[in-house]
Amino acid sequence: MSKYGMQAIFTAKTGQRDVLANILLEAAAGLQSIKDCELYIVSVPETDPNAVWVTEVWSSSEAHKASLSLEETKAAIQRAKPLIDGIEAVELKPLGGKGIIS
């Protein structure tokens, strides 16, 4: 079973980036106890004041899908939705490297 990676780029409504980033950081905190979630990193690019990047690695795509039905995840999505103008998401297959379980 191969790992599942996701690079999501959220475009926040003007002036809402930091509020959105905090909601996503809270979601990351909630995932600390979820073994199948290896990475959930919230970053911002220097070049776009409205963008928030979330980099995820999961043990499998099934584990990622299952996480979407967690009450905490659903609550975070509801809180974040009104702050979001757009989402780009690229699915990735992590091959390995430093910082994920090999």
Add this chain to the structure above:
Amino acid sequence: MSKYGMQAIFTAKTGQRDVLANILLEAAAGLQSIKDCELYIVSVPETDPNAVWVTEVWSSSEAHKASLSLEETKAAIQRAKPLIDGIEAVELKPLGGKGIIS
């Protein structure tokens, strides 16, 4: 001092993606002992047979810059260069999350 993130997308010459990915995985192995390198993950997108994504997080941009002068890094760059058609790179400021040192 804030962490430094980089999302690089390499476009390999046709048919060279796997060779390029292996060189980058070797580079990642060489970074295991570099404390300032928190993440160096090599992934491939399902949608582009020529792309290799490298997701990096460093303790600082200075640490990232310093790594570029390591002999191993320079050797990997020389080996990879002939296999590469293009590189896109986005600098990121990691705010936190699961999988990096908070």
